[in-house]
Amino acid sequence: MAKLSEWPNKVVVWEMCTLKRENTSPPLLDWSGMTPTLVLIAVALLLAGAVVLRGRLDGKLRLPGPPSLPLVGTRWLFWTRYRMNKLHEAYEDMLLRYGPVFVETTPGGASLVSIADRIALETVLRTPARRPYRPPTEIVQIYRKSRPDRYASTGLVNEQGEKWFHLRRHLTAELTSPQTMQGFLPELNCICDDFLHLLQACRHPDGTVNAFEQLTNRMGLESVCALMLGTRLGFLERWMSGRASTLASAVKTHFRAQRDSYYGAPLWKFAPTRLYRTFVRSEETIHTIVSELMEEAKVRSRSSAQDNGMQEIFLKILSNPELDMRDKKAAVIDFITAGIETLANSLVFLLYLLSSRPEWQRKIRSELASRGELHAEQLSAAPSIKAAINEAFRLLPITPFLARLLDAPLTIDDYEIPAGTFVLAHTGAACRREENFWRAREYLPERWLDVREPHAASLVAPFGRGRRMCPGKRFVELELNLLLAKIIQNWRVEFDGQLDVQFDFLLSPKSPVSLRLVEW
Ligand code: HEM
Numbered sequence: 001m002a003k004l005s006e007w008p009n010k011v012v013v014w015e016m017c018t019l020k021r022e023n024t025s026p027p028l029l030d031w032s033g034m035t036p037t038l039v040l041i042a043v044a045l046l047l048a049g050a051v052v053l054r055g056r057l058d059g060k061l062r063l064p065g066p067p068s069l070p071l072v073g074t075r076w077l078f079w080t081r082y083r084m085n086k087l088h089e090a091y092e093d094m095l096l097r098y099g100p101v102f103v104e105t106t107p108g109g110a111s112l113v114s115i116a117d118r119i120a121l122e123t124v125l126r127t128p129a130r131r132p133y134r135p136p137t138e139i140v141q142i143y144r145k146s147r148p149d150r151y152a153s154t155g156l157v158n159e160q161g162e163k164w165f166h167l168r169r170h171l172t173a174e175l176t177s178p179q180t181m182q183g184f185l186p187e188l189n190c191i192c193d194d195f196l197h198l199l200q201a202c203r204h205p206d207g208t209v210n211a212f213e214q215l216t217n218r219m220g221l222e223s224v225c226a227l228m229l230g231t232r233l234g235f236l237e238r239w240m241s242g243r244a245s246t247l248a249s250a251v252k253t254h255f256r257a258q259r260d261s262y263y264g265a266p267l268w269k270f271a272p273t274r275l276y277r278t279f280v281r282s283e284e285t286i287h288t289i290v291s292e293l294m295e296e297a298k299v300r301s302r303s304s305a306q307d308n309g310m311q312e313i314f315l316k317i318l319s320n321p322e323l324d325m326r327d328k329k330a331a332v333i334d335f336i337t338a339g340i341e342t343l344a345n346s347l348v349f350l351l352y353l354l355s356s357r358p359e360w361q362r363k364i365r366s367e368l369a370s371r372g373e374l375h376a377e378q379l380s381a382a383p384s385i386k387a388a389i390n391e392a393f394r395l396l397p398i399t400p401f402l403a404r405l406l407d408a409p410l411t412i413d414d415y416e417i418p419a420g421t422f423v424l425a426h427t428g429a430a431c432r433r434e435e436n437f438w439r440a441r442e443y444l445p446e447r448w449l450d451v452r453e454p455h456a457a458s459l460v461a462p463f464g465r466g467r468r469m470c471p472g473k474r475f476v477e478l479e480l481n482l483l484l485a486k487i488i489q490n491w492r493v494e495f496d497g498q499l500d501v502q503f504d505f506l507l508s509p510k511s512p513v514s515l516r517l518v519e520w
């Protein structure tokens with residue numbers, strides 16, 4: 001069995017190309033012009049020739065799965081049968097075709113095992129690893145290593161082993177503390193109220209709010225900046241500067257570029273393709289805007305002795321002597337980036353699902369007596385809110401699978417999967433299986449108050465599991481509770497038809513989203 005200390009090395013082998021470039025600058029060739037076309041033709045010929053082989057080249061794992069081809073592994077599927085922006089559907093389809101445990105092969109020849117089997121998922125998610133290894137996003141790694149002037153490491157999300165542990169210990173204590181959230185609650189109430197004012201201002205006479213996802217993005221941005229920077233930045237004002245939309249669109253591009261770098265042709269590893277350049281531009285836009293916001297927040301906090309419950313988490317991070325200044329700054333940037341679209345999409349999904357349950361909306365409303373500022377006690381006295389949120393995370397989580405490297409061998413049925421294997425834990429797909437949940441494909445918040453078997457609650461892991469779990473969980477849960485309570489106090493939510501969802505590295509609504517907020 002692999003020792004924990006050996007993991008990073010094993011993965012560096014897996015990340016073949018990362019190893020080659022580790023100490024070099026990013027791709028240098030200019031790939032504009034004919035070169036990509038020629039390469040694509042060569043790849044197509046290779047695919048056609050190799051289809052006859054159809055055998056699995058991966059000798060290590062005898063698992064079902066799509067045929068693997070030389071050089072491209074099983075990635076050809078994402079360039080032919082499936083679409084990258086429908087990756088969640090692609091995996092649902094593969095789980096049907098090949099069963100709840102199957103293997104793909106990366107272009108570098110490594111195995112990528114998908115699991116949607118309940119027992120196996122519970123084992124993987126329960127893993128007690130001290131330094132859980134979540135495979136990094138290579139494009140982020142390569143870019144950040146090429147910018148030592150800005151980055152001392154690849155950051156909390158992508159670091160591994162002791163370095164990750166050091167960052168996690170020193171960067172997340174404030175963010176995950178119940179006291180921080182308690183202190184932030186009054187300000188979060190005000191931010192939610194401002195969001196409601198914005199919704200009110202954007203509502204048409206019949207209650208329709210168009211481009212709802214853009215408003216939720218602004219909510220995500222304002223709230224995560226307020227939490228991190230301890231100051232309000234005005235992203236919820238009706239007419240605001242273009243900075244919020246530039247930042248929100250850079251964050252979306254950043255996520256999409258990561259998706260394409262994972263599942264698209266890996267040409268960007270060898271040359272600065274358009275994809276690579278797009279990624280770099282988005283990373284730099286985010287860096288520039290968040291750096292400006294941090295500078296503004298510093299000036300404000302110097303000029304006003306704040307005693308309004310808003311904690312400048314970033315000032316505490318910046319004053320930590322245990323960390324390199326570049327790591328501190330990168331962390332604040334990463335936290336803010338992580339908090340925009342995640343919150344925005346989760347709120348859209350929640351309201352969309354809840355729109356199919358008007359009687360559950362009435363139930364929530366009946367549990368909330370008073371208007372105005374909401375306290376933790378009032379929220380906990382309204383269990384139907386929590387049930388509505390849990391159920392939305394079960395049925396439509398923004399992260400439909402979690403990535404891990406196995407820290408111990410795993411046996412599923414007759415298959416032996418060795419330690420060190422890269423695994424995708426399909427919690428989202430497992431949660432929609434009848435063997436795991438009663439009427440699994442329906443939005444039924446009542447299942448969280450009156451449990452009906454089967455009810456595999458441990459599979460619902462929207463924020464991940466174990467020591468690498470999302471540090472924003474407490475903040476997001478509080479925020480969603482408050483937002484839902486306040487929206488339902490004012491309006492009932494209606495939506496016509498079905499929401500089209502796509503995979504942008506996170507599951508996102510295919511914008512624009514229009515829903516109706518109708519007076520009670
Ligand atoms: C609805 C909102 C959010 C969802 C559903 C979400 C979900 C997740 C998930 C699934 C992971 C991977 C966990 C794992 O591998 O076990 C993660 C990691 C992470 N999230 Fe979130 N997240 C949300 C909001 C936020 C916010 C608001 C922040 C920051 C303020 C944040 C910061 C991070 C960071 C830094 C990591 C990497 C942690 C590590 O590797 O140690 N997230 N998130």
